[in-house]
Amino acid sequence: MMDVEKIRKDFPFLKRGIIYFDNAASSQKPIQVIDAIKEFYENHYANIHRGIHTLSEEASEMYEESKKVVAKFINANSWREIVYTRNTTESLNIISQMVKLKKGDKVVTTIMEHHSNFLPWLRLKHQKGIKLEIVNLDENQELDMNDFEKKAKDAKVISVGHMSNVLGYISNIKEIRKIADENDSLLVVDGAQSVPHIPVDVKKLGIDFLAFSSHKMLGPSGIGVLYAKEEHLREAEPFLLGGGMISDVFIDSFEEAEIPWKFEAGTPFIEGAIGLRAAVEYLTSIGMDEVEKREKELIRIMIDGLEELGIEYYGPKDLKKRGGLVSFNIKDLNAHDVAEFLNEKKIAVRSGLHCAHPLHRALGINGSVRASLYIYNTKGEVQKFLEALKELIKLVG
Amino acid sequence: MIEKILKMLKSIKKGKLPSANAIIEKHNSEHCGDWVRLYLKIDEKNNRIENASFEGDGCYLCMVSSDKFIKMIKGKDIKEILSLDEDEYLKKIGFKDISFQRRGCALLSLRAFKEYFGERDA
Numbered sequence A: 001m002m003d004v005e006k007i008r009k010d011f012p013f014l015k016r017g018i019i020y021f022d023n024a025a026s027s028q029k030p031i032q033v034i035d036a037i038k039e040f041y042e043n044h045y046a047n048i049h050r051g052i053h054t055l056s057e058e059a060s061e062m063y064e065e066s067k068k069v070v071a072k073f074i075n076a077n078s079w080r081e082i083v084y085t086r087n088t089t090e091s092l093n094i095i096s097q098m099v100k101l102k103k104g105d106k107v108v109t110t111i112m113e114h115h116s117n118f119l120p121w122l123r124l125k126h127q128k129g130i131k132l133e134i135v136n137l138d139e140n141q142e143l144d145m146n147d148f149e150k151k152a153k154d155a156k157v158i159s160v161g162h163m164s165n166v167l168g169y170i171s172n173i174k175e176i177r178k179i180a181d182e183n184d185s186l187l188v189v190d191g192a193q194s195v196p197h198i199p200v201d202v203k204k205l206g207i208d209f210l211a212f213s214s215h216k217m218l219g220p221s222g223i224g225v226l227y228a229k230e231e232h233l234r235e236a237e238p239f240l241l242g243g244g245m246i247s248d249v250f251i252d253s254f255e256e257a258e259i260p261w262k263f264e265a266g267t268p269f270i271e272g273a274i275g276l277r278a279a280v281e282y283l284t285s286i287g288m289d290e291v292e293k294r295e296k297e298l299i300r301i302m303i304d305g306l307e308e309l310g311i312e313y314y315g316p317k318d319l320k321k322r323g324g325l326v327s328f329n330i331k332d333l334n335a336h337d338v339a340e341f342l343n344e345k346k347i348a349v350r351s352g353l354h355c356a357h358p359l360h361r362a363l364g365i366n367g368s369v370r371a372s373l374y375i376y377n378t379k380g381e382v383q384k385f386l387e388a389l390k391e392l393i394k395l396v397g
Numbered sequence B: 001m002i003e004k005i006l007k008m009l010k011s012i013k014k015g016k017l018p019s020a021n022a023i024i025e026k027h028n029s030e031h032c033g034d035w036v037r038l039y040l041k042i043d044e045k046n047n048r049i050e051n052a053s054f055e056g057d058g059c060y061l062c063m064v065s066s067d068k069f070i071k072m073i074k075g076k077d078i079k080e081i082l083s084l085d086e087d088e089y090l091k092k093i094g095f096k097d098i099s100f101q102r103r104g105c106a107l108l109s110l111r112a113f114k115e116y117f118g119e120r121d122a
């Protein structure tokens, strides 16, 4: 069982006395991550792949080691399948170019996507004339799998969020993989909200491309992951050219470096990789099954509480299909004003459209308040949050 | 604080203005979802705001400031409103101490007005 009090000792920010429920936007960092970066700066810092000297050797090895740890975390075949980017957004943009679409090719995505998994495809529709199909929600505010099945016919690419950052809904990737198989489609998964919170196994789920961000999973901001099956990486062209991504250069040509290096031109965010490794190791030491279980437990209390207060919330009612976040609205109040009230109570939540305008439009709302959980949150915090909402509802009358 | 906010919100009047001869709409670029639509009845002869109203949705800063803006511009020359400096305006409507991040909320209506009449602030 997860020992929350022990975990909380690892998070210096808790000294501020803030109840942090904005984890879907970005998570806080444990001392192990902070220390790993500090230790690297103090003892091992140098550029990678460019020196014979000891420090460069150490830094290069540590950078590669970080990829090994990340690869194992998502059960990739090899560390060579791990490309470091800046964040999920950059990974998805790159993926949209890697899959090499031409006029008339079909891409299927969904109405619940974060803009990062929508705009790169929308651009291809306008630039190249690809067909873009958007899967709708059913009456339970889950993905409509019949609609999915229909729209995915002959799709080249299916690109779907693993967990909605608004609905909290967890997509059934196994079922979507089956649909992809029927149509011989590539499966791209936006794992920004899933990888930090639930076990994600790229092999079991049959994922071709996966994108996620370090900053949402206890690691530093500024580094993200692009996972792709080795065969896809070998086929794809590098998108940035320069140092680090070549094996040889002549005055009229160049030879690409091995994967994943051919996708990492220029000096990468080395200390970011060191921090991400420490974050993944931290999560692994708890166990992702435990993380998921813990968040489910808390979200159940939170959602039960919201229901008791008669507060409208979004996404499936079936908690088995949800992760550790919930978006809601309180009667006539604007979402930002609810967030302001909670901030006065030292409770940090997010309000607004959460980079998912099409979804909010489909839900017929102009914003929502989102509370999103992580490993350091407690039942007591959830209770305080619910009490605050109760007070607010009373004040509004 | 919340009591104060709720009280301010209760006093706000929103609505269309059938006689309007200018309608200005602006969304907050912070993609927070906040928006306003200003209805203006302009006396074309002397460029004066005869009457005004607003509709919109947003945080209290945005809605309360818009309500105050509407009250403030009635009967005023367009030029006079255009010459309002943002800090001076925030002081006037009682929001001079808001945080940097939230300035855009309280300035949305003034900025909408200025943009429409061709004077963009930096």
Ligand SMILES: Cc1ncc(COP(=O)(O)O)c(C=O)c1O
Residues within 6 Å of the ligand: A024, A025, A087, A088, A089, A090, A114, A116, A117, A161, A163, A164, A165, A190, A192, A193, A213, A355
């Ligand atoms: C589902 C989803 N996709 C993509 C992103 C974008 O992540 P990043 O800002 O790290 O690129 C987010 C983060 O807000 C998200 O929740």
